[in-house]
Amino acid sequence: MDADAQKPTAKSASRRYGEVTHIRFSADELASLKAIAEREGVTVSEVVRRLVRAEAGHLPVTSEALRPAIVDMTVQLRRVGINFNQAVRAMNDGRVAQDEDLEQALIAVGELVRRFRDELKAMTGGSRKAREAMP
Numbered sequence: 001m002d003a004d005a006q007k008p009t010a011k012s013a014s015r016r017y018g019e020v021t022h023i024r025f026s027a028d029e030l031a032s033l034k035a036i037a038e039r040e041g042v043t044v045s046e047v048v049r050r051l052v053r054a055e056a057g058h059l060p061v062t063s064e065a066l067r068p069a070i071v072d073m074t075v076q077l078r079r080v081g082i083n084f085n086q087a088v089r090a091m092n093d094g095r096v097a098q099d100e101d102l103e104q105a106l107i108a109v110g111e112l113v114r115r116f117r118d119e120l121k122a123m124t125g126g127s128r129k130a131r132e133a134m135p
Contacts, residue, residue: 016110074120074121080113081110081114081117084106084110087106087107091106
């Protein structure tokens, strides 16, 4: 087996995103898109995708500058989840009196924590270009 056969192959943009479209921009619009892309360290295509996601109400992908803060929030949520699990375990073991209201509140908090954690993870996905540039 040759060395090239062992290298992982990156998916092409058309396979990752599936559809290709061609858009005409004025010179000013394209210059603005390129400036945003350069500032964010992403491609013009990624800028357009982010704008579409924002307009459609999807979660944004964070900039590299915000990534550490969001990763820290994700770690904090994990810690909350651990505490949550300990509280539920104490209830299940009988160390805390069973209370229907408390049980429902814990379930609701658990769902919120999981959803928020998933949203933060989605936001830190970033663009392929940005991930590949990271050491």
